[in-house]
Amino acid sequence: MEGDEKRWRVETVGEVWRVDDEWWRQPISRRYVEVVLEGGKHTVIFEDLNSGHWFMQSI
Amino acid sequence: MLQSDLAVCAWIPLFPLRCEEGRRPDLASRPTALLSLEDTRRVWIVSPLARRMGVRPGVTVSQAIGLCPPLVLLEPDPVWYDEQFAHLLLALSRVSPVIEPAELGRAYVGVDGLEGLYGGPERVMAEIAAAAAEAGEAAADLVPVSSAAPAASPASAARLGWGRGKFTAWVAATRAKPGEFVIVADEGRLEFLASQPVAALPLDPDTHRRLYQLGLKTLGDLTTLPEDAVTSQFGRLGRLVWRLAAGLITDPVMGREVPEPITAALDFPTPIADRVILANTMDKLVERALKSPRRTGWRVHIVRARAALEQGASWLIEITLKDPSADQHRLAAPLKARLEQAPPTGAVERLAVEFTAFAPGTTELQLFACDAESAARAGRRQALRAAVHEIKTRLKRSTLYHVIEVHPWSRLPERRYALIDYEP
Numbered sequence: 001m002e003g004d005e006k007r008w009r010v011e012t013v014g015e016v017w018r019v020d021d022e023w024w025r026q027p028i029s030r031r032y033v034e035v036v037l038e039g040g041k042h043t044v045i046f047e048d049l050n051s052g053h054w055f056m057q058s059i
Numbered sequence: 060m061l062q063s064d065l066a067v068c069a070w071i072p073l074f075p076l077r078c079e080e081g082r083r084p085d086l087a088s089r090p091t092a093l094l095s096l097e098d099t100r101r102v103w104i105v106s107p108l109a110r111r112m113g114v115r116p117g118v119t120v121s122q123a124i125g126l127c128p129p130l131v132l133l134e135p136d137p138v139w140y141d142e143q144f145a146h147l148l149l150a151l152s153r154v155s156p157v158i159e160p161a162e163l164g165r166a167y168v169g170v171d172g173l174e175g176l177y178g179g180p181e182r183v184m185a186e187i188a189a190a191a192a193e194a195g196e197a198a199a200d201l202v203p204v205s206s207a208a209p210a211a212s213p214a215s216a217a218r219l220g221w222g223r224g225k226f227t228a229w230v231a232a233t234r235a236k237p238g239e240f241v242i243v244a245d246e247g248r249l250e251f252l253a254s255q256p257v258a259a260l261p262l263d264p265d266t267h268r269r270l271y272q273l274g275l276k277t278l279g280d281l282t283t284l285p286e287d288a289v290t291s292q293f294g295r296l297g298r299l300v301w302r303l304a305a306g307l308i309t310d311p312v313m314g315r316e317v318p319e320p321i322t323a324a325l326d327f328p329t330p331i332a333d334r335v336i337l338a339n340t341m342d343k344l345v346e347r348a349l350k351s352p353r354r355t356g357w358r359v360h361i362v363r364a365r366a367a368l369e370q371g372a373s374w375l376i377e378i379t380l381k382d383p384s385a386d387q388h389r390l391a392a393p394l395k396a397r398l399e400q401a402p403p404t405g406a407v408e409r410l411a412v413e414f415t416a417f418a419p420g421t422t423e424l425q426l427f428a429c430d431a432e433s434a435a436r437a438g439r440r441q442a443l444r445a446a447v448h449e450i451k452t453r454l455k456r457s458t459l460y461h462v463i464e465v466h467p468w469s470r471l472p473e474r475r476y477a478l479i480d481y482e483p
Contacts, residue, residue: 014291019470019471021470021471028471030471044472057472
């Protein structure tokens with residue numbers, strides 16, 4: 001997994017879920033993935049299905 | 060118990076908000092709301108600008124922001140409001156010894172006999188207005204240095220009402236414009252009351268609504284009904300409000316006697332010259348004197364320390380606190396500073412701390428002071444305020460935010476919380 005200037009190795013992929021919301025104004029469509037990084041850090045990343053970009057929600 | 064039938068009501072609506080505006084004058088032109096003390100997800104007090112945009116007390120923060128996006132949300136600072144109110148009470152007590160605090164921002168002044176001292180009701184009202192303004196100036200002096208613009212004091216927005224009994228005075232104050240007064244003379248009292256809206260009655264919103272639904276708009280409308288009929292509809296409360304509306308109740312202002320001086324003393328088995336021991340003893344004596352039951356509901360205005368020295372000499376220091384306090388540290392600190400500057404000239408055989416003058420406290424203060432947890436919270440808030448001030452001074456801007464729960468149920472994590480500027 002790559003960030004702005006960092007790279008992390010993903011050890012485990014946990015739960016995957018999808019959120020579709022606010023279809024009545026600016027639709028939000030995301031695919032969330034819970035991952036465990038090298039060193040044991042839990043984080044949640046998501047893909048914005050409208051733009052195709054990936055974001056890190058928390059670390 | 061001191062009491063007075065003739066009353067003046069000094070009322071500052073939205074007092075906590077006015078206190079905040081005193082610290083941050085820019086707030087006066089912005090829609091503002093204070094968060095609830097018990098539940099920070101709800102708003103407690105709303106400024107008229109925010110109210111105009113539909114924000115009401117009790118709505119959730121998310122609703123409030125939805126209704127009014129530029130809304131400035133502030134964390135409440137009850138200790139600060141209480142201090143400001145104590146300033147007002149202290150200033151009023153210089154005009155009359157009969158002072159009855161009703162709630163934050165509303166106090167009654169007993170004015171029986173004051174006409175002989177100052178002149179007619181207008182002169183007495185002018186004295187009270189001047190005292191309120193003086194309290195405002197004193198409060199403005201205490202505004203943290205971070206506010207560059209001159210602060211508008213909450214007391215300058217005081218509305219004053221004169222009448223026989225607290226209810227008439229209160230209704231008169233609600234009719235007054237900010238900084239002005241309304242006098243209801245005895246001969247016009249019943250007529251005045253009859254023309255007032257039923258909203259002036261001390262009732263819950265549901266009962267007010269019922270009165271409106273019954274077509275009762277003014278106190279006069281209410282008193283045209285038989286007292287028994289109102290009592291049968293609204294019970295004991297109905298009887299009370301009917302009698303208030305009819306002017307049959309003239310509830311006097313009930314002041315309290317200022318307590319006699321309170322002394323706490325310690326005899327040393329061997330005379331002490333060590334300043335550290337003397338300072339520690341002062342701390343303990345202040346703590347002991349504060350615990351006196353006579354002190355309850357009062358703040359200390361003048362504190363003294365006196366010592367009996369070896370060979371019959373004595374030592375005395377007296378501190379008049381600009382901001383009367385019931386806080387041990389605030390009382391002991393100036394005594395200890397003076398001890399350092401001008402210590403006793405010999406060893407001390409007996410040390411005493413005396414509270415010789417008091418300023419009225421408020422019921423709110425007692426609530427905070429009695430509750431140890433709240434007191435600790437207030438202390439933490441004070442420490443936090445100092446730290447934030449330090450950070451702002453160093454960085455020239457605030458980088459601190461308060462996390463507020465907005466949509467805790469949202470499936471989008473970033474929607475669950477909002478950050479608001481932390482302005483302690």
